[in-house]
Each structure stands twice: as structure tokens, then as C-alpha cells.
Amino acid sequence: MDLVQLIQVADSTLRLSTPLLLACLAGLFSERAGIFDIGLEGKMLAAAFFSAGIAALTGSVWIGLLAGIGASLVMSAIHGLASITFRGNQLISGVAINFLASGITVLVAQAWFRQGGRTPSLEGPERFGSINLPFAEALSGVPLIGPIYSEILSGHTLLVYVALLLVPASWWVLYRTRFGLRLRAVGEAPEAVDTAGVSVIGLRFAAVAICGVLCGLAGAYLATGQQAGFVKEMTAGRGFIALAALIFAKWRPWYALGACLLFGLLQAVAIQFQNIDIGGFIIPVQFMDALPYILTVVILAGFVGKAIPPRAGGEPYVKER
Amino acid sequence: MPTEGSQTAPAIELRGISKAFGPVQANKDISISVMPGTIHGIIGENGAGKSTLMSILYGFYKADKGEIFISGQKTEIPDSQAAIAAGIGMVFQHFKLVQNFTVLENIILGAEDGALLRPSLAKARETLTNLAKEYELNVDPDALIEEVGVGMQQRVEILKALYRQADILILDEPTGVLTPAEADQLFRILDRLRDEGKTIILITHKLREIMEITDTVSVMRRGEMTATVKTAETNPEELAELMVGRKVLLRVDKVPAQPGDKVLEVENLRFVDSAGVERLKGINLDVRAGEILGIAGVAGNGQSELLEVLGGYATATGTIRMNGEALDLTGTKSDGQSRRDSGIAHVPEDRQSEGLIMNFSAWENTVFGYHLDPQWQKGLLMDNAAIKAEAAEKMQRFDVRPPNPRLAAKNFSGGNQQKIVLAREIERNPDLLLVGQPTRGVDIGAIEFIHQQIVALRDAGKAILLVSVELEEILSLSDRVVVMFDGQIMGERIAAETNEKELGLLMAGVSGDAA
Numbered sequence: 001m002d003l004v005q006l007i008q009v010a011d012s013t014l015r016l017s018t019p020l021l022l023a024c025l026a027g028l029f030s031e032r033a034g035i036f037d038i039g040l041e042g043k044m045l046a047a048a049f050f051s052a053g054i055a056a057l058t059g060s061v062w063i064g065l066l067a068g069i070g071a072s073l074v075m076s077a078i079h080g081l082a083s084i085t086f087r088g089n090q091l092i093s094g095v096a097i098n099f100l101a102s103g104i105t106v107l108v109a110q111a112w113f114r115q116g117g118r119t120p121s122l123e124g125p126e127r128f129g130s131i132n133l134p135f136a137e138a139l140s141g142v143p144l145i146g147p148i149y150s151e152i153l154s155g156h157t158l159l160v161y162v163a164l165l166l167v168p169a170s171w172w173v174l175y176r177t178r179f180g181l182r183l184r185a186v187g188e189a190p191e192a193v194d195t196a197g198v199s200v201i202g203l204r205f206a207a208v209a210i211c212g213v214l215c216g217l218a219g220a221y222l223a224t225g226q227q228a229g230f231v232k233e234m235t236a237g238r239g240f241i242a243l244a245a246l247i248f249a250k251w252r253p254w255y256a257l258g259a260c261l262l263f264g265l266l267q268a269v270a271i272q273f274q275n276i277d278i279g280g281f282i283i284p285v286q287f288m289d290a291l292p293y294i295l296t297v298v299i300l301a302g303f304v305g306k307a308i309p310p311r312a313g314g315e316p317y318v319k320e321r
Numbered sequence: 322m323p324t325e326g327s328q329t330a331p332a333i334e335l336r337g338i339s340k341a342f343g344p345v346q347a348n349k350d351i352s353i354s355v356m357p358g359t360i361h362g363i364i365g366e367n368g369a370g371k372s373t374l375m376s377i378l379y380g381f382y383k384a385d386k387g388e389i390f391i392s393g394q395k396t397e398i399p400d401s402q403a404a405i406a407a408g409i410g411m412v413f414q415h416f417k418l419v420q421n422f423t424v425l426e427n428i429i430l431g432a433e434d435g436a437l438l439r440p441s442l443a444k445a446r447e448t449l450t451n452l453a454k455e456y457e458l459n460v461d462p463d464a465l466i467e468e469v470g471v472g473m474q475q476r477v478e479i480l481k482a483l484y485r486q487a488d489i490l491i492l493d494e495p496t497g498v499l500t501p502a503e504a505d506q507l508f509r510i511l512d513r514l515r516d517e518g519k520t521i522i523l524i525t526h527k528l529r530e531i532m533e534i535t536d537t538v539s540v541m542r543r544g545e546m547t548a549t550v551k552t553a554e555t556n557p558e559e560l561a562e563l564m565v566g567r568k569v570l571l572r573v574d575k576v577p578a579q580p581g582d583k584v585l586e587v588e589n590l591r592f593v594d595s596a597g598v599e600r601l602k603g604i605n606l607d608v609r610a611g612e613i614l615g616i617a618g619v620a621g622n623g624q625s626e627l628l629e630v631l632g633g634y635a636t637a638t639g640t641i642r643m644n645g646e647a648l649d650l651t652g653t654k655s656d657g658q659s660r661r662d663s664g665i666a667h668v669p670e671d672r673q674s675e676g677l678i679m680n681f682s683a684w685e686n687t688v689f690g691y692h693l694d695p696q697w698q699k700g701l702l703m704d705n706a707a708i709k710a711e712a713a714e715k716m717q718r719f720d721v722r723p724p725n726p727r728l729a730a731k732n733f734s735g736g737n738q739q740k741i742v743l744a745r746e747i748e749r750n751p752d753l754l755l756v757g758q759p760t761r762g763v764d765i766g767a768i769e770f771i772h773q774q775i776v777a778l779r780d781a782g783k784a785i786l787l788v789s790v791e792l793e794e795i796l797s798l799s800d801r802v803v804v805m806f807d808g809q810i811m812g813e814r815i816a817a818e819t820n821e822k823e824l825g826l827l828m829a830g831v832s833g834d835a836a
Contacts, residue, residue: 178433178441185419185430192417195379196431196481197402311420319381 003147009268010152015226017264018156018163019044019218023242024249024256025163025170026214032174032251033207034187034312038094039079040215041239042101047072047219049105052119052230053112055126061224064126068223069216075101076212084204087316098239106232119223119230128157128225157225159217166214170253183207187310190317200317218242237293244296250307266292330393332357332520333378333409333489338387340373347373349544351387355537357488360511360521362531362552365541366564366764367735371524374541375491379411380404391489410482414494416474420467424460424477425449428484445484452483456513472503479510490514491522496530500619501792501825508534526765528557528571529793540564565766575776578800581610584753584784585631590639592626600626601637602808608753608784613775615799615816616788617824623808624788625670628757631786632667633660644752661690666746668739670757670788676742677730684712684726687745719744720770736767743774753784760794772798792821806830
């Protein structure tokens with residue numbers, strides 16, 4: 001593997017990690033508040049379609065982005081209504097959202113565009129362009145730092161940088177603000193929050209709404225940043241990988257960055273090195289493609305150690321006397 | 322000039338509070354009035370409506386009828402926020418703390434000064450230092466809740482209320498989880514709070530606490546306030562009668578024991594738990610036929626593990642002999658079934674998870690563990706008709722209410738659940754009965770019945786090993802008492818010749834024999 005390949009892998013790691021990171025942070029807010037969310041996948045998918053679809057119809061990626069976030073928020077609202085207001089089973093509600101998104105995106109795509117459940121290819125202002133960081137040109141000649149800065153960090157779309165900045169932002173919100181304290185408390189001991197005179201329901205809906213916005217960003221990035229348009233089931237399990245990363249990260253923002261970069265790296269490697277030839281034996285491309293998923297299972301099964309989920313996670317809050 | 326006494330409005334006054342849940346009238350036309358700077362006790366059996374009343378006061382429930390006055394002002398309390406604003410603080414029986422937060426974080430939760438935490442925490446730290454000094458409420462502000470003991474957790478709960486400037490403090494069964502020494506400390510704190518002019522409402526079912534610390538006491542029975550009296554003008558017998566509605570024997574009526582042969586002999590019993598901690602460090606004891614051996618100790622000093630080993634669901638090393646025959650302590654012959662076969666019956670400490678299957682009906686629960694006995698078989702099937710008939714009879718004999726064998730175990734009250742377990746185990750006529758916390762969460766009326774059954778079994782010449790964290794129960798029921806501390810036996814006493822103070826010292830690990 002030479003330097004060029006290394007840079008390419010690093011570059012695509014960042015690109016591929018972004019949707020995972022956004023979804024992972026989305027899940028983090030939701031689960032820290034005690035609402036398990038296996039519907040990340042469905043929210044991303046809905047956001048991916050509606051951002052691409054609306055961008056294609058209006059010609060503006062920004063309106064598309066808003067539509068994507070809106071679609072994801074609607075899904076969040078359904079999840080919140082089912083699991084917070086009506087105290088339903090959070091897993092079932094999440095599964096339902098995944099099914100709903102999977103069906104509705106293709107259905108609406110076919111009705112709007114008649115291209116077999118996809119959107120037209122997005123061009124120009126219909127998708128996010130790449131941004132060159134300042135001095136990227138000037139620094140490109142500097143050894144080591146030059147390639148890292150100008151080749152790897154620079155030249156991504158806006159949402160990549162947004163996702164990276166959201167890591168310290170999430171940490172700050174969770175650990176340095178009143179809202180964060182209450183949010184963490186409501187996932188651990190909602191009765192403590194309730195008896196302190198703070199609304200459990202309000203906090204949990206706020207968390208689910210944040211989750212919706214972040215999933216919206218993740219989906220919009222997939223369809224209008226990383227790719228140029230929506231195709232059927234384009235999230236391809238990323239919502240579940242983000243969940244795995246969340247557990248691997250023990251529900252912490254900085255660990256989430258690390259976990260998502262690792263999963264992104266696995267995907268990047270799979271794309272970069274297809275058909276590896278080891279002494280005459282060629283590792284099939286299918287194996288390389290499956291690698292991230294296999295390692296998801298392996299990591300979760302063996303390397304997580306003791307990951308303690310938020311204590312009140314998954315349990316609807318019922319006031320006891 | 323009016324005198325101060327006649328002018329002071331009650332700190333809290335309830336007028337005609339009623340609350341129904343469906344057909345159940347939890348509170349019926351309740352009126353009380355508590356003067357500032359006093360401690361008012363509310364006593365009553367489980368389900369008498371004490372907790373409902375306090376939940377109304379703290380904004381958890383809305384009363385169907387009635388009014389609340391705080392310092393003479395009519396006050397609506399629709400939610401906890403309003404209760405806090407009205408100066409009411411509540412210390413729940415089950416603490417409402419976030420386990421992985423620090424003491425300080427728990428105290429400011431919901432009462433932060435601004436959107437950012439840092440200034441709130443700094444201010445709270447200062448306030449906390451002052452409060453700690455003023456009321457002797459010592460806590461470590463930076464300790465995690467999950468790492469401190471229940472005594473400190475309770476102090477955190479009290480501090481939470483004081484931090485919110487509560488003038489009225491409601492404590493719900495505060496001593497249930499405390500050692501006698503911790504309870505004494507709590508009472509000193511409550512005394513101090515009263516002296517500072519705070520009003521305290523103490524909810525409990527322990528008569529001793531009421532007599533010890535309250536100024537006035539109200540008794541609740543079946544949702545009604547049956548009496549409010551000055552504590553100095555009443556006595557435990559009268560209060561018990563008001564609670565239950567009939568005369569209650571507070572003392573266990575029993576003749577001196579006539580111990581026979583050794584039924585159970587335990588030698589050098591050691592047990593290491595899954596975390597590698599040695600929970601039993603060489604236990605030696607024996608129980609004779611016709612006597613009750615009480616094991617006293619603060620919860621978590623190895624009593625539970627001892628019961629588990631004796632009951633056959635934990636493996637150990639050492640020797641246990643039953644009627645002279647050694648029992649297997651490991652392997653396939655060390656399970657509940659083989660223990661039952663050797664004449665041991667077990668009423669476990671946690672009846673809801675170990676004693677009963679809560680979703681199964683009472684009749685199923687009355688044979689559980691003995692369901693393989695030939696008398697319940699009919700060919701390949703179980704003889705359900707016979708089991709049901711027998712269950713109905715057992716439930717009659719043990720006064721289980723309602724006496725309906727088809728009702729699921731979870732639908733009985735704590736005392737009646739315990740009676741179902743007792744009926745199952747005692748009716749088998751065992752040589753040795755292991756009893757863990759027989760009256761935890763059980764009404765005073767049912768306690769009397771359960772104690773009588775245990776004594777009756779003793780008088781029938783059976784051996785009984787009783788584990789309880791209630792010293793009163795140990796002292797009144799046992800013939801001999803051993804005290805466990807840190808997996809060891811600290812000492813043995815004759816129940817009639819010792820007292821709570823002496824046992825309390827042993828329970829705290831102070832060896833009376835060495836002194």
C-alpha cells in the first residue's frame with residue numbers, strides 16, 4: 001500500500017464515517033434520554049429520499065435539506081408519540097418506522113419521478129458541493145501536514161464538517177449545560193427528574209426531536225452530499241451500524257467519533273482493496289464488502305467490554321405513587 | 322396584642338381530601354392540620370392510604386375533593402413543581418436519585434440557577450457546606466451516589482429538599498433501609514430540623530418511631546383518618562388498635578422453648594460469590610428441634626447467602642448436617658429439591674422473586690416445589706382438581722384473603738402472599754424451616770398471624786432458623802440469637818437475656834465477647 005492509497009483510504013474514511021457519526025449522535029441523544037431508537041435507519045432513509053426528491057424538484061439543496069430534516073422529524077414524532085405518550089414498546093415502534101420508511105420512500109419516488117423508485121441524478125445546486133478549506137492549496141506542498149490537510153481534511157461537503165463539529169458540541173451540551181444534565185438524568189432515573197419538578201415527557205420529546213434533526217442531516221448527506229440522488233434502500237444498514245457504534249462508544253460523544261471512524265475505515269478499506277491477492281488466493285470482493293458488517297458483529301460480541309446502557313433506557317416512564 | 326400561639330396558622334392543613342381509584346376509595350374525607358416546628362406522624366397499615374395522601378400533597382395525584390392550605394393560604398398543587406414552590410420537600414421510601422451522578426449534581430437537578438452548569442455547581446457547593454454545618458448533614462459533594470451508603474443517600478434526599486428551601490419535609494418510611502445507628506442519626510437530624518422551625522411529616526408503620534420522635538400522630542385505616550392524637554397522650558397498644566381496628570398482640574405470646582436434639586449442624590461454612598468475594602467466612606451454628614434460632618444483622622452481612630446455601634441454591638464449602646447426615650454442598654445433589662427431600666423447608670427472603678411465581682395462580686403456587694409428589698399425580702398428568710381443593714383448604718387455614726385459589730399471586734397483598742408461601746412450606750411438616758424476613762412489607766395484623774404460625778411450628782417440635790433485619794422481630798420471636806457481621810458470627814445470646822442495644826453493637830461489628 002503506497003501513500004496515495006493511504007490518503008485515499010483516509011479521505012474516504014472521513015466521507016463514509018459522516019453519516020454514521022450523524023446517526024450515532026442522533027441515537028446518543030435519544031438513548032441518553034431513555035428512548036431506544038432502532039428506527040435510525042428508517043429516519044435516515046426517509047430523510048435521504050425527501051432531501052434528494054425535494055432538491056430535484058426545487059433545484060435547491062437547501063430546501064431539500066429542510067425537507068429531509070422535516071421527514072425525519074415526522075418519523076421522530078411518530079416514535080415519540082408511540083413510545084413516550086402512549087408508552088408503547090420502543091423496539092416495535094422503531095421497527096415500524098423502518099418498515100414505513102422503506103415502503104414510503106420507494107412508493108413516493110415512483111409516484112413523483114417514475115424511475116423505478118429513485119430520484120433523478122442531482123446536479124449543481126441540487127447537491128452539496130465540496131468545500132476547500134482555507135490555505136489548502138498553499139499548504140499542499142508541505143510534507144506530512146500538507147497531504148493530511150489538503151488531501152484528507154479539505155475538499156469535503158459542508159455536512160462532513162458539521163458532523164465533526166457536532167462531536168464537541170454534543171459533549172458540551174451533555175456535560176456542561178442544564179439541559180444536558182437533565183437529559184442524562186432522564187435516561188438514568190426519570191423518577192428523580194419528575195420529583196424534581198421537571199417534565200420527563202418534555203425532555204424526552206426534546207431528545208427525540210434532536211435525534212430527528214441529526215438523522216435528517218445524516219440522510220440528506222447520503223443522498224445529496226456523498227451520492228447524487230436517492231436510490232432504493234440506500235442507507236444499507238447504516239442506521240444499525242450507527243447503533244452498534246453507539247454501544248461500542250458507550251453512549252459518549254468522543255468515543256462515538258472514534259467508533260464511527262473505525263466503522264468508516266472498514267468500509268473504506270473494503271472499497272479500496274477489492275479482490276486482494278494473497279499468494280495466489282484471491283479474497284473475493286463479496287467478503288470485503290461484508291467485512292464491515294462482520295466486524296460489527298465481532299466487535300459487539302467481543303470487544304465492547306462492559307457497556308452499561310442508560311438505566312431507564314427502553315422503559316416508558318410511568319409515574320408511581 | 323394577640324399571643325403568638327393562637328395566631329400562628331398551621332404549616333399545612335388538609336380539609337376533606339378524597340381520592341378514589343375506580344371503585345377503591347384510597348382517601349376518604351381526610352383532614353389534618355400540622356403546626357409549624359413540629360413532627361407529625363402518620364401511621365397506618367400498607368394500603369391504608371398514607372402514600373396516596375402524600376402523593377396528593379406532592380402533586381403526583383389530584384384529589385377528587387378537598388382543599389390544601391399552606392401557612393393559611395389555600396394552595397393548588399397540580400404538579401411537583403407547585404409542591405416545591407409551596408415549600409414542600411419529599412423524601413421517598415425509594416430514593417429518587419441518579420445513581421451515576423455525583424451528590425452535587427443530584428442536588429441541583431431541576432433547581433439549577435441557569436443554563437450552564439458550572440456556576441450552578443459552584444453555588445450549590447457553597448450552599449451545601451452551609452446546610453451541612455447547620456443541620457449536621459454530612460455528605461461528600463463529589464461522591465457518586467452509587468458509591469455511597471443508603472444513610473448518605475438519604476441525607477442527600479433531605480439536602481435536596483432543603484436546597485429547594487423546603488419548610489415542610491415529608492419522609493415516607495425513612496428508616497426501612499437504615500441500621501439502628503443510622504436511624505438514630507436520622508432522628509437527631511429531624512430533631513435539629515424541628516428546632517430550626519421546619520415542619521416534618523413522618524410516614525411509617527413502626528410504632529416505636531412514632532412514639533420516639535413525633536409530637537402528634539394521625540392514624541389511617543382503609544383510607545380514613547381514624548384518629549389524631551398527641552403522642553405524649555397515647556401508647557403503642559392504642560395506636561395498633563386504631564390502625565388495625567381490633568386489639569393486636571404486639572408481643573409474641575409464647576412459652577419457653579424446650580429444645581430437643583440438634584436438627585441442623587453447620588460447621589466452618591464458607592461461600593464465595595461470583596465476584597470472588599467471600600461472603601461466609603466460616604460459619605458454625607446449630608439449631609435444635611423445638612427452638613427458634615434468630616440471625617440478626619444489618620442487611621448484606623451474609624445472612625442472605627447463608628439462607629441460599631442452606632436452601633440449596635448456592636454452592637459452598639464446609640459441612641452441613643441435617644439430622645446427623647451430611648448434605649452435599651456442591652454438585653447435582655445440592656439443589657432445592659434435595660434439600661426439601663432432607664426435610665428442609667424454605668420461606669425465602671424475597672417472596673416475589675424466589676417464593677412465588679407472581680403470574681401464576683395461588684393454587685399453583687401452593688404446590689410449587691412439591692408438585693412432583695406422588696399425591697399430586699394422576700397418571701401422566703397432574704391432579705389439578707386435588708391441588709385446587711387442597712389449596713383452598715390451606716388458604717382457609719392460613720387466613721389468606723381473598724381465599725380465592727384462582728387469583729394470580731401478584732394480586733394478593735404482601736402479607737397474604739407471605740401467608741401463601743408459609744402455608745406451602747409449613748403444611749409440608751418439615752424438620753427445619755428456614756425463614757427469611759417473614760414480615761417484610763407485611764401489615765401489622767398479618768405479622769401477628771405469621772408470628773403465631775412460626776411459634777406453633779416450634780411448639781410442634783420443629784427447628785426454625787429465622788433471618789430478619791428487624792431487631793424487634795428477632796428479639797420477640799427467637800429463643801437464641803446469633804449476630805452476623807461481615808460473613809462471620811459476632812456472638813450468640815439468649816433472646817430473653819439480651820436487648821436491642823447489645824445486639825446493635827454486635828451488628829455494628831463491635832465484639833461484645835472481647836470487651
